[in-house]
Amino acid sequence: MTDMVFDAGNADAVLRPSLRRGGRGALWRRRLAGFVLVMPMLLFSLALFGAPLVQTLWYAVASPEVGESLPHVAAQIRRWDGEGLPPDPVYAAMAGDLVEAGKTRALFHLASRLNYELTGARRLLTRTETRLERADDPPQDARAALIAIDKEWGQPEIWQVVRRAALPVTAHYFLSAFDLRQEPDGAIVAAPAENAIFLNIMARTLWMSSVATALALLLGFPVAYLLANASARWRGLLLIPVLLPFWVSLIARLCAWIVLLQKDGIINSSLISLGVIDSPLPLLFNRLGTYIAMVHVLLPFVILPLYSVLQAIPPTYMRAASSLGASPVRAFFTAYLPQALPGLGAAASLAFIISIGFYVTQTLVGGPKEMMMSYFVAFYATQTVNWGMAAALAIILMAITLIIYVASKRIFGADGAQA
Incomplete structure (x- = not known):
């Protein structure tokens, strides 16, 4: 029988990597077990705190009213450069979308949203929708028909507000929270003294x-x-x-x-x-x-x-x-x-x-x-x-x-x- 000589150095070199791997494995298993234990609390916190927080933040910047209530206007007005008055397709889209919005409560939400930025927008939209709905046929010349209902349709301010509100996000609410407002031309100015609260x-x-x-x-x-x-x-x-x-x-x-x-x-x-x-x-x-x-x-x-x-x-x-x-x-x-x-x-x-x-x-x-x-x-x-x-x-x-x-x-x- 051949004598076997025990080499301590070689044994240490062989065992140390395996022990190191075993220690790492045990550490990762403990971490995984801890993560599994806290997972219910983490999901509970995300469901009850994270999701409402994200939703609140979205409400503060969201502006979906124009896109939902005036879909054709939103699609057409994005092509307008904001100078002067919009082209005839925008007027035609407005006349058609207002009649459709008046059949639901969408017009109420739309009018309230635009009235936040331009005083009198609610009155303008509801009056125009009522006059268009009473008409027997859709107007042939939408631009002339809208301006005949109210001269404000011939002013660029209302259209600039609609164009800005047609974007999916808005800074209006945060500006108002700091007593600021955005003019129809986009300039940010201080709110009037009676509204600066x-x-x-x-x-x-x-x-x-x-x-x-x-x-x-x-x-x-x-x-x-x-x-x-x-x-x-x-x-x-x-x-x-x-x-x-x-x-x-x-x-x-x-x-x-x-x-x-x-x-x-x-x-x-x-x-x-x-x-x-x-x-x-x-x-x-x-x-x-x-x-x-x-x-x-x-x-x-x-x-x-x-x-x-x-x-x-x-x-x-x-x-x-x-x-x-x-x-x-x-x-x-x-x-x-x-x-x-x-x-x-x-x-x-x-x-x-x-x-x-x-x-x-x-x-x-x-x-x-x-x-x-x-x-x-x-x-x-x-x-x-x-x-x-x-x-x-x-x-x-x-x-x-x-x-x-x-x-x-x-x-x-x-x-x-x-x-």
Whole structure:
């Protein structure tokens, strides 16, 4: 029998690649198993969040009304260069398409869409459709017939608006959200003063959200500090009133504030009984009442992130700063507050993001001057059924939210943003 000599070097060279391949295979199997486990949640998020987001973005730029209601006009007017008046085939297509659109509700949507960009377009289209439908025969000379019905058909402005609206996408809604408009010749100018409301609404939304967030931080920080430094027994008792608002409906809480803040409410009655005031204070349906209700809603969202950060700060830091000669105020600002900044950043960003989306609060306890952008999103979606304008305003609110999140993450760090 031939003696066999074991070569450790050769064995290591043979086994190491196989072990490496086996390790890679196990790693990929673990990754695949993890991906399979999170796949249902991923599909759920895409279905409930991704798809509506994409649809909202599409509504904000979509302009299908002319293409659907005036298909022949859309096909003909794209060949027009926009100078002067369009050729006769465009007039003929308009006369025929208006009669067909009048048989369905398509004319209503078309007239509303064009009226967004040119005041009086709705009246022009409905009047023209009515006159054409009453005619016995289609007009031989469509250009002359339309101009005879209304002289505006002989002006280039209406045709330039139709030509621009015939495109599948439009910037009209986003321009309107920033108090801008596009002239019939394509120039972008400021909207008239009586129609320029959205920049003021946007500024009001940011200002009221900032004030409510600042007030919530001022009131919530001492409570979070007390919770973080209380004993375990007292901490559990003190957390109950902080968590209690989550167990009560928002509508019920706001209705309770209406009872408290009204002229004959508990607060005014108590102040009059104590002789502090002679007549009831206006605490409801104004900016003050709105701030009170907003801060009440925001306080739990401020206190809990702050508490989670403050309880991790060792109390020995304050004692060490005091032992080195710092006063309590200086010790707080130099040793304690810098460590609390991540919690403050998380609480402030969370409260601000929530507050810019308030809708029910202003509706129930605020007045017309306290309505924020979310109210107008709901107004255009449910009252005027202007999905494009509602979507554009919603996208702007979403963009503000993302900017706040990114800024908070950059300023306070990843831990602060996720606290």
